[in-house]
Structure formats: C-alpha cells, structure tokens
Amino acid sequence: MTSPQEELLPGTRRALLHRIAVAQREGRAPSLVAAVVREGRAVWSGARTSVEGEVPDGDVQYRIGSITKTFTAVLVLRLRDEGLLDLADPLEKHLPGTGVGEVTVVDLLAHRAGLAAETPGPWWERTPGSLRPGLADVLGERPLVHPVGRRFHYSNPGYALLGALVEKLRGAPWADVLRREVLDPLGLHRTTVEPVAPHAGGWAVHPWADVMQPEPLENLGVMAPAGQLWSTTGDLARFAAFLAAGDERVLSAESVREMRTPAAPAEAADVADGYAYGLGLELRHQQGRAFVGHTGSLPGFLACLTISLADDVGAVVLANCTSGPAPFTVAADLVRIVAEAEPRVPAPWRPLHKADSAVLDLVGQWYWGTYAFGLRLSADGLLALEPLSGKGRRSRFRPDGDSGWVGLEGYYAGEALQPVRRPDGTVSHLDLGSFVFTRQPYEEGAPLPGGVDAEGWRGLP
Template sequence: MTTWDEELLPATRRALTHRIAVAQAEGRAPSLVAAVVRGGRAVWHGARTSVDGHGPDEDVQYRIGSITKTFTAVLVLRLRDEGVLDLGDPLEKHLPGTGAGEATIAELLAHTAGLAAESPAPWWERTPGSTRPELSDVLGEKPLLHPAGRRHHYSNPGYTLLGALVEELRGAPWEQVLRDEVLQPLGLHRTSAQPEAPHAGGWAVHPWADALLPEPLEDLGLMAPAGQLWSTTGDLARFAAFLVQGDDRVLSAESVREMRTPAAPAESADVVDGATYGLGLQIQHRDGRLLAGHSGSLPGFLATLTFSVADDVAAVVLANCTSGPAVGAVAADLIRIVAEAEPRIPEPWRPLREVDPSVLELAGPWYWGTHPYVLRVLADGITLGPLAGGGRRTRFRSNGDGTWMGLEGYYAGELLEAVRRPDGAVSHLDLGSFVFTRQPYEEGAPVPGGVDPEGWRGIAQP
C-alpha cells in the first residue's frame, strides 16, 4: 500500500503530466515547468519543451514577478515578530517623508493603503529601474488615490515602500536582507534578484501566428521588492512547504498562518471564487477548496505558487511567455488531481499524554441560550463549537492560568474562562461576555437578563 511519504501513483503522475501538456500546447508557451509538493517535499516535477535546447528541470530559473511580494511580506513579518515594528504602525513612524506615511504597515501588506496600482509612466515593467532613482519617482506627485484603509486596491508601489522599510530598519539593501534572512535559511540557493544560468529567456508569442519576440529583461530598481526575483520550481516548492508549515528560523507556523488569513476583500470587479488577500498572500475558494499563494507576471514570464493547507498539497507553475497558459488554473488543477486521486491520509489518533482533571471536567455539551455547543479536550488544546451544523467554531490555546485564548474566527483573541462557585464547582463558561451553561437557561446561572423563575412550561391548547 502506498503511504503518504512515498511517490505519487503512476496514474496520478500521468494525469499531472497530461494537464501541463495541455496547458503548454493550448497556451502556446515556449516552455512550461511545474512541481507538486506533498507532505513538505516535492513529489513530482514536470516540464514541456526546452530552454536553450534542453528540457527544463527543477533547477532552471524563471522570473516569478509578484510572487516576490510574498518574500517581502515575510521580511516585514520578521520585523514584527522581533518587536521592531507593529503592523498597526503608520509608515511615517519608521520611514518618514514618503507622502504616504498615514497608511499603516498592515494596510500596505494587504493592499488597502489607498496607493495607486502602478508607478507613473512609463510602464515600470518594461523600463530600467534606474529611471526612478528616488521613492518620489515611484510614488508620483499624488501617491494616494483612495483614503487609507477604506478599500482593497492592489498596489505595486506599496511593496516598494515595504522594501524601503526593510532597508531602513535593517540598515542593508533589500536583496541582501532577503538572502541572509530567508533564502539561505530555507535553502533557496537558486532564487536571486538577477538571472543566474541556467535560466529561461522571456518571450512574447504572436497572438495570430506561431512566432516569437524576445521581451526585455529589465532590472526594476526600487520596484524590486514588488517583482524582481528569479526562481525555480525546486526552490519555490521548498518555499511553498514553508508557507504551509512555517520554519522557526524564518517565521513560526503561527505567523505564516496569519499571512494567509484574509485581511481584505478583493476589488468587487475582480472577485473570482471568493478571492481575498491576506498579508502578502492571495486567497481564494476554488472548486470547494481553500487555496492560498501568489501569482506573478512580468513581460516574458508567468508564474504561480498555490497551496491547500487542508489537503497538504501545493503546486508551482512557471512559463516563459507574456500571456498564454492560465497558470493559476493549472496549479489549482494539479492540486485537485492529487487531492482527489490520493486523498490526504490523516495522522493517527493518539490519546493525551497527561489528563488535567480540571480541564477534563469541562468537556461535553454546553448551551448558549438554547443553542447546544460542545467543548472538546484535544491534544493540541480545546475546541468549542456548535454540536451540529455551522456556526462559531473556535480553537483555544491555554494561557497557563486557567483561561484560554481564541485562535480563529469570531472568537479570535477573546478570552474563555471557566467560572467556579465558592465550592470549586464549575458554574459556567464566560467567553467574551457570552455565558455558556450546562443546561439551556440553567436555573441559578448568571444568564444575562436572568431566567424566568417559573421555568420551562407548556402552553394550554384551546
């Protein structure tokens, strides 16, 4: 029997190869490479056609465009985790004089700072970065198009500001900080700001003829933190595993979970399958599956990195053409193929190593008003949620003092406490002022508004 740690089944591998073959042929891409990650490691690599006369492998670089933003976001979250900044800080506190300083760091990460989508003309993706030597050249005379914090508006200059913030607080160039703090610890030795052989060339494909035109490979200068990087399917597979699991040398699992937590809805005109944006990651529901990651494009290149935490599967797709294959849809299909053909094998259930009687007595049904909830005591904490159906379901982490902190959903950050009577018996649960009792509207419990002293009753029929 195939275990989760073994290679994919032959039928699954063929289905993956077929999907990228169709994408490359119908999308008319000079070359297309892809990788699938499962269980924290790459389990499949596929490639179609050639680069410089050779079939591209997991070591050939392609330009990854805006996937660079996710790397920049990791650097900013590292500064937050070290206590150097707070995501609620206005940019002006750390990087004064930009003209966009009222926007917070969190708003810049989530593209809700109100900044323009692009820098002033000429189009920055096809002009040398040296034409914009100062931040003022990137932002223009009127950097804010919308009030900060009011709407999601994707902004490339916003990530230029975040890169400048990293440089200001680290006292070193963005590229050096990225290499020292992210690329080297994660072993991403084939990810770089400048192309390193072997690498693909960027091409434009004629829309009505099977002809090619080389695209310029510009250095983006100050715009680099928004889209400069080159990488490989091998490196991006390792980066995808990091974004799922975290790595304490770079960011904890909790911090990467925060990155993929929705922070802003997408523009209404651009919403597809419930798309949202986190802190440097795009999030969407597709085919009933929650996916996170980031897409990227620059003249001559298309890229995407996508993962499903629930399925523990990620996919990377890279192509060297300005337009053609829908690489985001291809990556989502690669995840679907693996998840449906070889569903995730759950971890074995194991009992608790130790049982705290004061916690165990809280397990079981509780009632918020007449709504039945159940509290479960699990190996990784406790959960509280509706007995059946949908509703406010939350995991809690112990604070070590008999209280618990909500980790997600409606109760994220809220305090759960088991309130005891003078004799030590549990009276009720208090969760952010909500009272949960062992019986619906339990007599003698401190139910807000009180409980009718005559209790439950019927109504006489006429």
C-alpha cells in the same frame, strides 16, 4: 533509494503530466515547468516545451514577478519579530519624507494603504529602473487613490516602500538582506535578482497568430521588492514547504500563520471569486479547497506558487510567456489531482499524555440560550466549541492564564472563554465574551441576563 518522481503512483504522474501538457499547448507557452510538493518535499516535477530536445528542468530559472512580494513580506515580519518595528507603525516613523507617511506597515503588507496600483508612466515592467531612481518617482504626484485602510487595492509601489523600509532598518540593500536572511538559510541558491544561467527567455506570443517576439528583461530598480526575482521550480518547492510550516532560522510557524490570515477588507467581486489577501500572500478558494500562495507576472513570464494546507499539497507553475496559461488554475488542478488520487493519510489518533481534571470538567454539552453546543478537548490541548446542529459559530480555544482560554478563529477569535465555578469548585457556567453558556437551556439559577421565567418550560396554554 526512491527518487522524488517515484513517490507518486504512475496514474497520478500521468495525470499531472497530462494537465501541464494541455496547459502548455492550449496556453501556447514556449515552455512550462511545474512541481508538486507533498508533506514538505518535492514529489513530482514536469515540463513541456516547444523546442525539441531542450526540456527545462527544476534548475532552470524563470522570472516569478509578484511572488517576490511574499519574500519581501517575510523580511518585514522578521523586523517585527525582532522588535524593530510594529505592524501598526506609521511609515513616517521609520521612513520619513515619503509623503504617504500616515499609512502603516500592515496597510502596505495587505494592500490596503490606498496607494495607486502602478507607478506613473512609462510602463514600469518594460522600462529600466533607472527611469525611477527614487521613491518619489514610483509614487508620483497623486500616490493615494483611496482612503487609507478602507479597502483592498493591490499596489506595486506599496511593496517598493516596504523594500525601502527593509533597507533603512537593516542598513543594507534589499537584495543583500534577502540573500542573507531568507535565501541562504532556506537553501534557495537558484533564486536571484538577476538571471543566472540556465534561465528561460521571456516571450510575447501573438494573440491571433502562432508567432512570437522576445520581451525586454529590465532591472526594476527601486521596484525590485515588488517583482524582480528569478527562481526555479526546485527553489519554489522548498519555499512552499517553508510557507506551510515555517522555519525558525527565518520565520516561526506562528508568524507564517499570521501571513496566511486575511488582513484586508475584501471587495464584493473578490468575495464572489473566493479571493482575499493576508500579509504578502493571496488566499483563494476553488472547488471547495482553500489555497494560500501568490501569483506573479512580468512581460514574458507567468508564475504561481500555491498550497492547500488541508491536503498538505502544494504546486508551482512557471511559464515564459506574457499571456496564455492561467498559472493559478493549473497549479490548483495539480494540487487537486494529487489530493484526490492519493489523499493524505492522517496520523494515528493518540490520546493526551496527561488530562487535567479541571479541564475535563468543561467538556461536553453546553447551551447558549436554546442553541446546543459541544465542547471537546483534543490531543493538542485545545478546546473546540462546535454547534451540535452543524451550523453556527465555532472556534478552538488555547489556554490563557490559570484557568481562562482565548479563541483562535471565527467569531470568537481573541475572545475570552472563562469557566465560572461555584463555591464548591464545580462549574456553574461558561462566560464567553459576556455570553453565558449553561449545562441546560435557560438553566434555573444560572446568572442569565433577564433571568429565567419562574414557571419554567411549558406547552401552549
């Protein structure tokens, strides 16, 4: 049987090892571990350490910081899918008395609730959670620093509220619900609230000298849903596969896809950096690739899980230092190395098993005014509308009702595409959100707003 380490070519494996070796040395990390996932399976893992003879493997725990938020978001989406809440519900409906009850569940998931980024002092990541026993202690006297729903502003207390929401609706501690509903079904048995040996220690490396000191390891209390978890590259590789495809035991592919969809207004600086936020997931663009996942940090630890869905390759990077290697940059490079050295082999083209003649009537060339578009039916049963110039609005459409279709992305997401037929059954035109698409530009007799000039097309007088 081929081992995971043998599934990549020797040159690819060497390039991956070289990348993490450079990251560990230049980032001055006491240790750094990484894994690569392809087509839903771990296909490579590697590690570098400053301690000779003690190289950590995929079973050694590191603290993963804010990757915890993605786990908490999964729990909230499960509540939604079971009908126990709506994402548009105000928090007050389910968790009264917080003082910020007007914010909605989706506002909290997408960091657009206007809440402060951190708790009132002291620094919550380096102090015991017992100093903040209740939600009032993590919200403080001025919990809102921006208008609700107006802008993306990352908030750790927001995810403490979501954890409390999970506890209220499940009637059990957040950690117990997480174990029962996510960790056990996915087989993430090395992901825990408290460290379980073997685990790395957290270190602070002096910025101007090659010396270190240990960081305190605190239980975060009510802030745990924002950053408490410990995990391994092995477990996070499995979690990455789940975030790419879903798992009906935990969350459907459709709901996971919803998590990966931008849900917060982006700031100008975020747009420039190629950064957006979905529901518990960071969305990034780097060197022409789209990535989805999350980064994490707590004193003594850095972490990243990221996936390129187009390449079907993901990467996990964990290090035990407060600052040093940039985990997303390293993880994105690991994805790039595999995707470029061993590009994904596409599945064979296969035709539809059955073609509906009424749908075939729709395919081909259409015009919106003088803009030319092509409408194509694919083997997955979707219609794809694309500008023939290569530039402009495009979208795929799924069937919706007897003869209509609904847009799935871009400008036409959620918009209705309705074929309009003549009395003899032939297609007259397409109505797409009130836009009329015809077989010829400004086709005579078509129901175009403003009509068609009686003299038709002509040259200069």
